[in-house]
Amino acid sequence: MSPPFLRPPGVLSEKDFKARCISCGRCAQVCNYACIELTPDYFLFGGDTPKIFQNRSPCFLCMRCSAVCPTAALRDVAATDAGMGTAVLDRKRCVDYQTESGIMCWTCYERCPLKGTAIYLRNGYIPAVRAKDCAGCGVCEYVCPIDAIKVTPLRLLPPKDGEKRQ
Amino acid sequence: MMPPTLRFRRRLVQYGVAGAFILIPFLNREGVHLLSGNFLSFDFAGLPLADPLAAAQVFAGTFTLTPALLIGAGLALATALLLGPVFCSWICPYGLLSELVHARAAGALPRTQPGEMISPVSLAPAQADSPHLGCTHSKLNRCREAAENNPGEAAGGAAVPYSKERGRAFLRAPGALPLAVKTAVVCAGLAAVLAAAPVPLLNQLSMPGWYSRAVQHLALYGEILPGAALMLLAVPALEARTGKRFWCLYLCPQSVLLALAGMVSPKRLRVHFRRRSCTCRADDRACLGACSLGLNPRSDAARPEPLCSNCGDCVDVCRTRGRALSFTGHAGQLPVGKNDAALPQ
Known part of the structure; x- marks a missing residue:
């Protein structure tokens, strides 16, 4: 079983997030701390949605990922409202x-x-x-x-x- | 000196884009974020660009669209509205790969040259009976006269009268069936997202998406993305085996919305065929052979061929013949090259 992971800051519900995430990867590209991992949700073809494995590299709430998300799968909110x-x-x-x-x-x-x-x-x-x-x-x-x-x-x-x- | 062919210019753009999408993730890794994203959503120095189908799936799943998606998808569709699905032939890196594979697979096939005679023995009986057999470029005037008297046969296809039939000719075009199949795939994917699918499924059929996602993974994590490796190896291998660009023709869902947007405006950029100028024999299928998608450039249809991505390969071939094929658009007829301003009328 894979370790529990977090979604990046600004995420709403899991269902809404998955419906909105188009795997553009921009959140991972702008992450200052390289803590966002793009891994498939289902086997090979489940879409590479962003995950944060906090045991390997936690989020430091720089909030750059949620600012660039084009689909609002991650809402552009303040760090205090990250809601991860x-x-x-x-x-x-x-x-x-x-x-x-x-x-x-x-x-x-x-x-x-x-x-x-x-x-x-x-x-x-x-x-x-x-x-x-x-x-x-x-x-x-x-x-x-x-x-x-x-x-x-x-x-x-x-x-x-x-x-x-x- | 002949100006560079359209294919040469197109290859420059294609290799440039494919190279840029290799470079961009590595620049992002180094902290340069002027350009970021992949072929599903891209940020061009603040200007959002998006795959219209990805936006459509988000809308189907959530009934909302963000301004970035709306603008990005709108720009892509507006480009297709004016220029046709040029993304497929000028931008898409998988289109480049598919074309190269197709060219290699078709390399063994003989190609006719201007003025080259084809032995009547090698022709089918119906073609061998053609009144234009033996007509070469050196006999230009005679060919034109023949074309005027019998326009349909001179073009190597059935004569299409100027009537409602001409308007509906695109239904019988070679691209009609592939477009119908692709549209069905898109409708099924959107219906699945509307019904219950948890993720935008059709993004997994985006070959340019896989290409750019593979490079993203390599730059970010130093790993090969297994799904991308599978798709980017298996699909071209199948296309090489079959000798047809079946993914681009029958499956690529990303091209559907672009093709449909291109159908809206009859005056968008398109390949125009002037039957009177065609100097090729009925059996000389150079322009048809040049089209890697197997479409028919000698079309009288009032509307542009939906799947024609304006690659210009047929126009290139025709440049050294009768120049019957050229690009037309809102601005009227476009010269093929900078030295071709005065086209024969």
């Missing part, structure tokens, strides 16, 4: 939550492109994710030394109240 997914922090694994460890790692907090908003310090010293502000870029998952934080892609998240998504 949501980070979920495993408190049982995160060393910052193990008070007896005496370690203050903070790697996810320090590296988060939306530092202080998406990942903030609860009580001033324990990293926590504010789901509604998280862009789902995957940087936290990439930098976490003990795999205590994972990003759930938008397409795997349950629809919010009143939101139609397939």
